[in-house]
Amino acid sequence: MVALPRLMVAAPASGHGKTTVATGLMAALARAGHTVSGHKVGPDYIDPGYHALATGRPGRNLDPHLVGEERLVPLLLHGAAGADLAIVEGVMGLYDGQIGGDGFASSAHVAALTRTPVVLVVDISSASRTVAATIHGLMTWAQPPVDVVGVILNKAGSPRHADEVLRSIGDQVPVLGILQRDDGIEAPSRHLGLVPAAERHDAAGALDRLAHQIAEKVNLEAVVRLASAAPGLDGEAWDPATALGLDTGPGGPTRPPLGRPPSIAVAGGRAFTFRYAETVELLRAAGADVVEIDPLSDARLPEGTTGLYLGGGFPEMHAPELGANDRLRRDIRTAIARGLPTVAECAGLLYLCESVQGPEGPAVPMVGAIDAHAAMAPRLTLSYRTATTPADNLLTTKGERVTGHEFHRTHLTVASSRTPAWELPHAEGVATGSLHASYLHTHWAGHPHLARRFVEAASRHRGPDLRHHGDRETAPGLVDLAVNVFDGPRPRWLDRELVRSVTEADAYPDARDAETVVARRHGRHPDDVLATAGAAEAFTLVARLRPWRHPVVVHPQFTEPEVALRTAGHSPAQVVLTREQGFRLDPADVPDDADLVVVGNPTNPTGVRHPAADLRALTGDGRLVVVDEAFLDDDVETLADERVPGLVVLRSLTKLWSIPGIRAGYVLAEPHVVAGLRELQTPWSVSAPAIAALVATSSDVAREEARARAEELEQRRRHLQDGLDGLGIETVPSTAPYVLARTGTGTREALRGLGFAVRRADTFPGLDDEWVRISARRTTVTDDLLGALRSVHPVLRKPVGIRHSGATVTRLSSNES
Known part of the structure; x- marks a missing residue:
């Protein structure tokens, strides 16, 4: 038996x-020196927030529908661990529970299951002697039997009124205190009940006033005495590790080998106040690091985030502030598009929609990860639910049943076409292998496998490896x-200059002559040119050039620009070009407020070349447009030869x-941009061999050689693309020395087993593991590769044409791709 003083x-x-x-x-007892544990009957989140403020400990819920009757005592003991006594706040009327459930989940039901004595609070403002009859009925009805040990009279109108009620009660139950009418100690309400404590700047002050009045007008000694007389409890405290099925030996729980602990960001702050305390405890017990974020103020997800939990709250009340934090919204949208395991309940669902309309005012843009819009509904939805999973998803498998509750006054005005999260029996929410978003609130202590699966998914997720390169x-x-890299020999004249630069390396390198030569090659002024240690240094300098408000990277493309921006503390948004649009950029795809746009031309890995006119159209209004021409070997559609x-x-x-x-490498830009980049450049970052290469490859001889190499690469690329198309493998029409091919999942590994290394494409945002990038090599090498592909795909069907932006592309039939 476990002794736990409680009421x-x-x-x-x-x-x-x-x-x-x-x-x-709770507050008065805590101020009197007691360690108090606060609990709430039912699914409510708001009252436990006030309990936490009063006690300095997490508020806890006791709900047999959500967690099962058998877990109530263990959860009570868990929440009250280390406390002197527990105060449990009931729900509705003493015997009011689930509709049609004969009092199931009522205060009386929970009191009976936990053998907790009851103190009644009775509003006497509109009655006198009838109060005694009401108390007598509650004490004797006994369905289920409860032990009413005291009463507190509330909202007495006058001493005379209170005396009348006291005489009628007599000695049937001790009266522990009488409170007068005092609206100053009541929490304000709105469309979903009380305003959460976290949203009230005056909450602490109001609580101090309330604690003082309770201490003055309620006999706290009698309260403690009655709580101490509560019977002992059978059972052991709930433990999150045990609930997850982990081995809890002398050294603590043994968790499954997850490798590096997954990092789960959990939404908090004033807009996201609804979360059961056991949720985070389960996530941590399962091996996750949990970091709280505030979507109202944090600009980005924490570095290394591998999972996101968005609980309940009031996004509709904070929609303007949430919408104004566009950097975090973009960061979350990008992360979810990359497959970040994400759980969103109610408020989280609304936050992930395209927009939310609050009680007043127009709709405000939200994250936009879910194709739906949320608006206020004419009536409140409040109900216990038993839900079934229609299909496997992030949290559950098909046919599983969970218990939960709905509590919202919004609805989705445009439903997503994706698979629903639950059947209630109506379809509800959105779920995929990496996203679970729904109005339904579940208590994970009742369904701990949900937490385990979420952490397992987060432990597997790393997102695209933006630092993965072909080497x-x-x-x-x-x-x-x-x-x-061109696999033929370097020109002898280039080798000579490289060797000479090393023999003359007894002085610090000076790139000014090289910049003059490069400027002459492109018909520009030397002030337009900055020599760099490759494009990677240039991306780093651009990322640090300004405090970018809305940087945008066009994907799929070379990932180094995004790495540089993130390293510099920015949260770049992504414009992800799709297969359906032929991976071609429409200038209208770029947000109007973008102040930096980075795009490759042709892009890596698609090989798609964008018209110079479209790229020029991106400029204007203080925006900087960075075009990476690393593979524009034939100079068609180049923007290098003009100052724009x-x-x-x-x-x-x-x-x-x-x-x-x-x-x-080098940068070509307006003089003031070049000057700004130069100020950020580390002294002597461009080596003597690099300077020699810049000078040598800008000569007339080098330009002739470059044209010859470009023509050879074009022939190689055509041979490769024609061979892939002939095998029925879908390709993207390329103008670069590589081809993006949809060879199917597992092909890269199979080719590796046959001795061929191709570039994985799932590290490029917007692509998955069905794609690979193949470099154009000599004809004999390409033919060997095609033979290997033929052995990997032994049954190749006739190619089927599909059209992308005016170009015909070939693909495998579905069973081969």
């Missing part, structure tokens, strides 16, 4: 002052079709001239 504060009906008195008792695919013994306001062009020598070990 339940109940009432004849809602509105009698249970929350006021229960919270006041990581290669290894001794593999034919390299992953690295986009707001335009920055990056060039690299790495690929065409076969010098990946010498980081050499």
Whole structure:
């Protein structure tokens, strides 16, 4: 038997002052030196928030519908661990529970299951002697039997009125206190009940006033004495690790091997106040690191986030502030698009919609991860639910049943076409393998497998590896079709200049002459040119150039620009070009308020070349547009030869001239932009060999050689693309020395087993593991690859044409891709 002093504060009906008195008792007892544990019967989130403020401990819920009758005592003991006594606030009227459930989940039901004595709070403002009859009926009705040990009279009109009630009660039950009418100690309400404590700046002050009045007018010694007389409890305290099925030996719980602990961001702050305390305890017990974020103020998800939990709250009341935090909204939308495991309940569902309309005013943009809009509904939805899963998803498997509750006054005006999260029996919410968003609130202590599955998914998620490059695919013994470096010999004149630069390396490098030569090559002024240690340095400098408000990276493309922006503390948004649009950029896809746009031309890995006119159209209004021309070997559609306001062009020598070990490149931009970048550049970052390469490859001889190499690469690429198309493998029409091919899941690994290294594509945002990027090599090498692909796909069907933006692309039939 476990001794736990405890009392339940109940009432004849809602509105009698249970929350006021229960919270006041908790605060007064805590101020008197007791360690108090606060609990609430039912699913309500708001009252436990006040309990936490009063006690300094997490508020807890006791709800047999949500967690099962057998868990009530364990959860009570768990929540009260280390406390002197527990105060349990009831719900509605003493015997009022689930409709049609004969009092199931009522205050009396929970009091009977936990053998907790009851103190009644009775509003006497509109009655006198009838109060005694009401108390007598509550004490004797006994369905189920409860032990009413005291009463607190609330809202007495005058001493004479109170005396009349006292005489009528007589000695049938001790009267522990009498409270006068005092609206100053009542919490304000709105469309979903009380305003949460976290949203009230005056909550602490109001609680102090309430604690003082309770201490003055309620016999706290009698309250403690009655609580101490509560019978002992059978059972053990609930433990999150045990609930998850983890081995809890002498050294603590043994968790499953997850590798690096997953990091789960949990929404908090004033807009997201609804969350059961056991939720976070289960996540931590399952091995997750939990970090709280405030969607009202935090600009981005914490670094390394592998899971996101968005609980309940009032996003409709804070819609303007949530909408104004566009950096976090973009960050979350991007992360979810990349497959970030995300759970969203009620408020979280609304936050992920396209927009939310509050009680007043127009709809406000939200995250936009779910194709739906939320608006206020004419009536409140409040109900216990038993839900069934229609299909496997992030949290549940098909046919599983859970218990939960709905509590909202909004509805979705445009439903998503995706698979619903639950059948109630009506379809509700949205669920995929990485997202579970629904109006339904569940208590994970009653369904701990939900927490376990969420953490397991978060432990597997790492998002696209933005630092993955083609050289990581290669290894001794593999034919390299992953690295986009021309595999022929370097020109002898280039080798001579590289050697000379090393023999003359006894002075610090000075790139000014090289910048003059590069400027002459492009017909520009030397002030337009900045030599860099490859494009990677240029991206880093651009990321640090300004305090970008809304940087945008066009994907799928080379990921280094996004890495640079994130490293510099920015939260870049993504414009993700799709297969359906042929991976072609429409200038209208870029948000109007973007102040930095980064795009590759042609893009890596799609090889799609965007018209120069479309890229020029992106400029204007103080925006900087950065065009990476690393693979524009034939100079068709180049923007390097003209000065365009707001335009920055990056060039690299790495690929065409076969010098990946010498980081050499340059920036072409307006003089004031170049000057700003130069101020950020580390002194002597461009090496003497890189300077020599810049000078050598800008000569007339080099330009002729470059044209010859570009023509050879074009022939190689055509041979590769024609061969892939002939096999019925879907490709993207390319103008670069590589081809993006949809070879199917597992093909890259199979080719590796046959001795060929190709570039995985699922590390590029917008692509998955069905795609690979294949570099254009000599004809014999390409033919060997095509033979290997034929063995990987032994049954190849006739190609089926599909049209992308005017270009015909080929693909495999569905069973082969």
